[in-house]
Amino acid sequence: MRIPSFVKENVLLAPHTSWNVGGPARWLAEPTINEVRELVLWASNYSIPTYFMGRGSNVLVNDSGLNGLVILTSKSMTELRREGDIVVADSGVSLPKLSQFAAREGFKGFEFLIGIPGTVGGAIVMNAGLTVFKPREMTSIVKDFDVLNPDGNIETLxxxxxxxxxxxxxxxxxxxxxxxxxxxxEEEEEPSKIRRVTLEHLNERKRKQPLKLPTAGSTFKSPPGNKSAGWYIEQAKLKGTQIGDVRVSLLHANWIENLGKGSSEDVCKLIDYIQKTVESRMGVELEPEICYLD
Ligand SMILES: Cc1cc2nc3c(=O)[nH]c(=O)nc-3n(C[C@H](O)[C@H](O)[C@H](O)COP(=O)(O)OP(=O)(O)OC[C@H]3O[C@@H](n4cnc5c(N)ncnc54)[C@H](O)[C@@H]3O)c2cc1C
Known part of the structure; x- marks a missing residue:
């Protein structure tokens, strides 16, 4: 099998995730937009399982790693430009960068992205957004996007x-x-007003979210009803619960912090413990928001 020259072998994935956990990828590539089609066809040709990652801020990678090809977009697919009344962003562009770009151009509506540490690609796939403070999500700002299918075809959706x-x-x-x-x-605005709203978003996050230790943001989706997942976890008295070297944050109960040596297995065990305890104490089923890569 001929391996494309820009593909690396046995690369540890933990440093590429915000939780800083996870084993090695059999192959990892950071292709440019021009290289990626050849890479996807190579993987399809050899039936190599393929995984995509942006900034790894919403994934839990198995400790034993991934026996396939990981395509990482956050460093090599980062072009961002304005074309008339449209912004064009490659999938690896970071959301804070997109937020700041729209603000500089004098357009509102992108402020909510300032504190979400993911990429455009990851955010579209997750429909990332905010449910509290000033609710908004990707569906409200995306015009359209191109996807590369495993057969090499590009589709606009x-x-x-x-x-x-x-x-x-x-x-x-x-x-x-x-x-x-x-x-x-769409919505032009005074730059000073956009700056003010952006700052409000950042301050709100600093006040409510544990940003000093590795996490993946909210671990669970909010269940139906008007109470958040964090509220149920807190009511179930799980704040501070620790398994291995990961713990339920003392500041925000829906966030799981890696205290330094945490593993993917520790995170899985804690997620399982939280789900079982919240169900038995509160009668509510919590569904993970994070994506398992295994
Ligand atoms: C401190 C912190 C705060 C956060 N706050 C928020 C928040 O307010 N709101 C929110 O919604 N989320 C939040 N998150 C979660 C996360 O940042 C978002 O879900 C983000 O959109 C994930 O982007 P990513 O590039 O890191 O994706 P990854 O974590 O790398 O991937 C997520 C999923 O998308 C897939 N994927 C990634 N890139 C592509 C691509 N180019 N094509 C196809 N599939 C792809 C992956 O395979 C995976 O299934 C937070 C996380 C952290 C650590």
Whole structure:
């Protein structure tokens, strides 16, 4: 088998995730947009399982690693530009960078992205957003996006072409890579007002979220009803619960912190413990928001 020259072997994935856990990828590549089609066809040709990662801020990678090809977008697919009233962003562009870009161009509506440490591709697939403070999600700003299918074809889709809901799209079940996206610049605003709203978002996060230790943000989706997952976990008296070297944050009960030497197994065990305890004490089933890569 001829391995493309830019593909690396046995690369530890933990440093590529915000939880800082997970074993090695058999192969890892950070292709440019021009290289990625050849890479996907190579993997399809040899029936190599393929995984996509942006900034790894919503994934839990198995400790034993991934016996396949990981395509990482966050460093090599990062072009961002304005074309008239549209912003074009490659899938690896970081959300804070997109937020700041729209603000500089004098358009509001992107402020909510400032504190979400993911990429455009990961955020589209997850329909990332905010439910509290000033609710908004990707569906409200994406015009359309290109995906590369495993057969090498490129398709342009809108959010209406996919099933999208709360922190979910059915792209999660497809083997398609988001390549780039176009965003509408609709609502012009005074730059000082955009800066103020952006700062409010950041301050709100600093106040409520444990940002000093590795986490993946919210671990569980909010269940139906008006109470958050964090509220149920706190009511079940689980704040501070520790398994191995990971613990339920003392500041925000829906966040699991890696205290330093935590493993993917520790996180899985703690997730399982939280789900069982919340169900038995509160009668509520919590569904993980994070994506398992295994
Ligand atoms: C401190 C912190 C705060 C957070 N706050 C929020 C928040 O307010 N709101 C929110 O919604 N989320 C939040 N998150 C979670 C996370 O940042 C988002 O879900 C983000 O959109 C994930 O982007 P990513 O690039 O890191 O994706 P990854 O974690 O790398 O991947 C997530 C999923 O998307 C897939 N994927 C990634 N890139 C592509 C691509 N180009 N094509 C196809 N599939 C792809 C992966 O295979 C995986 O299934 C937070 C996380 C942290 C650590």
């Amino acid at each position: 809108t959010m209406a072409d996919v099933k999208a809901g709360y922190r979910y799209t059915d792209l999660l079940n497809r083997q398609s890579l988001v390549l780039r996206a176009r965003f509408r610049l």
